[in-house]
Each structure stands twice: as C-alpha cells, then as structure tokens.
Amino acid sequence: xxxxxxxxxRMALQLSRLPGIGQKSAQRLAYHIAAMPQEQVKELAxxxxxxxxxxxxCALCGNYTQEEYCPICADEKRHTGQICVVRxxxxxxxxxxxxxxxxxxxxxxxxxxPMDHVGPEDIRIKELLTRLSTETVNEIILATNPDIEGExxxxxxxxxxxxxxxKVTRIAHGVPVxxxxxxxxxxxxxxxxxxxxxx
Amino acid sequence: xxxxxxxxxRMALQLSRLPGIGQKSAQRLAYHIAAMPQEQVKELAxxxxxxxxxxxxCALCGNYTQEEYCPICADEKRHTGQICVVRxxxxxxxxxxxxxxxxxxxxxxxxxxPMDHVGPEDIRIKELLTRLSTETVNEIILATNPDIEGExxxxxxxxxxxxxxxKVTRIAHGVPVxxxxxxxxxxxxxxxxxxxxxx
Numbered sequence: 001x002x003x004x005x006x007x008x009x010r011m012a013l014q015l016s017r018l019p020g021i022g023q024k025s026a027q028r029l030a031y032h033i034a035a036m037p038q039e040q041v042k043e044l045a046x047x048x049x050x051x052x053x054x055x056x057x058c059a060l061c062g063n064y065t066q067e068e069y070c071p072i073c074a075d076e077k078r079h080t081g082q083i084c085v086v087r088x089x090x091x092x093x094x095x096x097x098x099x100x101x102x103x104x105x106x107x108x109x110x111x112x113x114p115m116d117h118v119g120p121e122d123i124r125i126k127e128l129l130t131r132l133s134t135e136t137v138n139e140i141i142l143a144t145n146p147d148i149e150g151e152x153x154x155x156x157x158x159x160x161x162x163x164x165x166x167k168v169t170r171i172a173h174g175v176p177v178x179x180x181x182x183x184x185x186x187x188x189x190x191x192x193x194x195x196x197x198x199x
Numbered sequence: 200x201x202x203x204x205x206x207x208x209r210m211a212l213q214l215s216r217l218p219g220i221g222q223k224s225a226q227r228l229a230y231h232i233a234a235m236p237q238e239q240v241k242e243l244a245x246x247x248x249x250x251x252x253x254x255x256x257c258a259l260c261g262n263y264t265q266e267e268y269c270p271i272c273a274d275e276k277r278h279t280g281q282i283c284v285v286r287x288x289x290x291x292x293x294x295x296x297x298x299x300x301x302x303x304x305x306x307x308x309x310x311x312x313p314m315d316h317v318g319p320e321d322i323r324i325k326e327l328l329t330r331l332s333t334e335t336v337n338e339i340i341l342a343t344n345p346d347i348e349g350e351x352x353x354x355x356x357x358x359x360x361x362x363x364x365x366k367v368t369r370i371a372h373g374v375p376v377x378x379x380x381x382x383x384x385x386x387x388x389x390x391x392x393x394x395x396x397x398x
Contacts, residue, residue, distance in 0.1 A: 007250030008263060008288075014246040017239075019231055025219060031289045032218055033247055034254050034263055040216075045248035047213040048232055051206030052240040055233050064207060064233055089207075090230045 008034055060131070062107035062124050064089045072096075072105060079103045081138040085128065085157065087111050087145060095143065103141070106131065111149035112156055120156065128157075132164060139167045146173050146191075207233055259330070261306035261323050263288045271295075271304060278302045280337040284327065284356065286310050286344060294342065302340070305330065310348035311355055319355065327356075331363060338366045345372045345390075 008030045016026035033041055057063070058070035065071070072078060072092070082103025086092055092105050110123040131137070140161055144150035158168045174192035175184050184192070207229045215225035232240055256262070257269035264270070271277060271291070281302025285291055291304050309322040330336070339360055343349035357367045373391035374383050383391070 007246075007253045007265065008292075010246045011250045014243045017243075018228055020224060020227070027292070028219070028289070029217055030250075031287075031292075033251060034288070036251070038251055041251040042248055044213045044216075045244040047206075047209045048247075049241055049244035051210045051229075052232060052235070052237055054206045066205065088230075089233070090227075093226070093230075 058107075061092075061105045062089075062109055062127065063092050063105060077102075080135060082141060083128075083131065083137055083139070084141040084143050086143050087150065087153075091143065091145075103139075108144070108153070111144055111153040113149045113152075123153075125157070125160070129160070132161065132166060137166055139169060142168065142170045260291075260304045261288075261308055261326065262291050262304060276301075279334060281340060282327075282330065282336055282338070283340040283342050285342050286349065286352075290342065302338075307343070307352070310343055310352040312348045312351075322352075324356070324359070328359070331360065331365060336365055338368060341367065341369045
C-alpha cells in the first residue's frame with residue numbers, strides 16, 4: 001500500500017515540482033484539491049493549461065503576451081523613446097506596479113553569468129541592438145537586479161550601447177524606503193552614500 | 200494596463216485560492232508555470248483535474264479511492280477486527296506511513312464542533328455504527344487529533360460505542376519522540392505524566 005491514493009500521490013508529485021513547494025506542502029495541497037468541488041479544480045487546471053498554451057513572447061520586447069505584441073508595446077500612449085531593460089517578465093510586472101514609467105521594456109530573459117555558461121548570445125541582447133537601430137530611442141534604462149550578474153550585464157550593455165550615442169542610465173541603488181539603516185548591509189549603505197544627492 | 204499578462208493573472212488568481220499560497224507566491228508560481236515547457240504544464244493540469252475526477256469515497260471507510268472500496272478495505276490481509284477512527288483521509292495517510300497498523304480505518308470527515316455548527320449527524324458517525332453492527336469489531340481506536348474538537352469527538356464516540364460491548368481505546372498523548380522537554384507545552388507534559396508507564 002503506497003502513501004494515500006494514487007491520484008492524490010500523482011497530484012502531490014506534480015505539485016512538489018513547483019518551486020517553494022516541498023513534499024509535505026504538496027501532499028497537503030493534494031488533499032485540499034481532492035476535497036475541492038470538481039468545478040473549482042476544473043477551473044484551476046484550465047487556468048494553468050489553457051493559460052500556458054495561450055502564452056507567447058512579444059515580438060518586440062520579449063514579455064509574455066497572447067497576441068503578437070504585448071499590451072505595453074501595443075499601447076500607443078507609451079513613450080517609445082525610453083526602453084527599460086529588465087531580466088525577465090516578472091520584473092516588467094514589478095515596474096508596472098509602480099504606475100510611473102511610461103516607456104517601453106526589453107526583457108533579456110536572463111543575465112550574463114559565465115559560471116552558468118550564459119553568454120551575451122544566450123540572452124536577448126541582439127534583439128535589443130536591433131531595436132536600437134530600427135526605433136528612435138533616447139534612453140536605455142538598465143534595470144537588471146543589483147546582484148553580481150545583474151551588475152555585470154548592466155556594465156556589458158552600457159559599454160555596448162553608449163558608443164551608439166544613446167543615453168544609458170542605471171536605476172539607483174540605496175536603502176529601501178521604509179527599511180531601517182541598522183539592517184542595511186554595508187554594500188547597500190556604500191551605494192546609498194555614493195548616490196547621495198543635494199537637497 | 201493590468202499587472203502582468205491576462206493568462207498569468209488568471210493562473211495566479213486560481214493558485215492564490217489554495218491554502219498557504221499568498222498573492223505573492225501565487226504570482227511567482229504563475230510566472231514559473233509560464234516558463235515551464237508546455238508538456239509539463241499539461242501533465243500538472245491533467246494530474247489535478249483527472250485526479251480529482253477519478254476520486255470518490257470508499258463505500259466502507261470513507262477514505263479516497265478510485266474503486267468502490269479503497270485499497271486498504273479491499274486488502275484481505277488487513278485485520279478486520281480493529282477500526283482506527285480518524286478525522287480525514289490525510290490522517291489515514293499519516294497512520295499508514297507508520298507501517299505498523301494492520302487494521303482498517305474509518306474516516307469521519309470532520310470532528311464535532313458546536314461553534315462551527317458541526318453536529319454528530321454532519322460527520323460519518325452513523326456509518327461507523329452501521330459498520331459496528333454488520334462487521335465483527337473487537338476494538339475501536341480513536342485517533343482524532345489531540346485538540347478540543349478531536350477530544351470532544353473521541354469522548355462522544357466512546358460514550359456511544361462502549362455500551363455496545365466493543366473495546367474503545369484512545370491513542371496516547373505525550374511528548375513527541377525526538378522533541379525537547381523544554382519546548383513541550385504544559386498540557387502535553389501533564390498528559391505525558393498522566394500516561395506514564397512502569398519500565
């Protein structure tokens with residue numbers, strides 16, 4: 001006799017493959033789903049499978065979309081002169097939550113990481129250069145993560161794009177709003193001092 | 200412009216309805232699923248929906264099963280004289296993990312809880328009494344949780360079943376194996392003292 005019933009074990013196995021869901025929580029979730037009304041489970045499964053099937057990459061920025069172009073690239077009200085370069089689609093969502101940036105995005109789909117054998121040809125750098133040569137771009141905002149790979153990617157892109165006469169900026173690093181200086185690490189504090197501005 | 204792309208928002212909404220998955224983790228999972236190979240998402244969705252559809256309740260014990268009787272009730276090697284009464288199917292799986300108990304189970308599908316308007320007629324007590332009158336049962340082991348509802352349910356069942364001449368036992372409460380006395384709460388310690396045995 002295996003643990004639990006077969007379909008439940010199969011649910012748990014599949015769920016445990018998702019990030020952040022261990023064996024214990026996968027089993028707990030499986031039992032919860034077993035007890036859910038059939039209609040709700042159908043909706044859940046359909047949202048996952050139909051959703052995944054409907055998704056493709058925006059032909060311009062590489063963000064997820066259902067059409068050829070994502071809603072942001074297709075929006076005529078966005079300023080086409082600014083392109084914010086981010087690592088992945090998740091970061092586009094994070095920036096959009098700010099409701100402040102009106103330009104376009106470019107999703108790299110990763111960051112340079114020699115350790116993981118990710119080179120410039122493995123992320124969407126060529127596509128960015130193509131955009132620079134076909135669109136009228138005034139500013140490239142490098143918004144990769146403030147970690148080693150993100151910084152390396154930003155430095156690489158800056159070196160590549162600056163000679164093309166386009167303004168290249170990097171998002172500011174510093175102490176997060178609402179946080180406590182006491183808990184900020186040294187590197188963040190150093191960056192915050194370095195980036196200080198006159199009031 | 201809504202946060203992220205529609206299918207991803209729909210995935211996240213559905214996932215956030217599961218227990219222990221907040222809005223943030225739901226969105227993280229949705230983006231992960233968006234990046235998964237289609238085939239794997241199909242497997243995940245199929246496991247959930249096909250699994251849920253295949254599940255029914257065992258006609259005897261109330262555990263989840265695909266057939267009329269669950270694998271445990273259908274197993275002729277199990278001792279039919281002992282019935283272990285548990286709150287839900289999850290508890291059957293926990294007991295089975297022990298690989299020690301060879302009797303049968305009875306899943307109540309809940310515990311008595313006047314606060315939540317759960318009375319004796321709302322859980323599978325009638326079915327348990329039917330089993331007692333049709334099967335030859337020597338012992339009823341009450342393995343509901345050691346919380347207020349579980350204890351109340353065990354007490355209620357004991358009062359109901361004892362007059363029928365069936366031996367009724369309750370699983371032991373005490374300090375969990377491998378734990379530290381220092382961290383055990385007073386009630387558990389009191390139960391451990393109360394249930395002490397001569398060596």
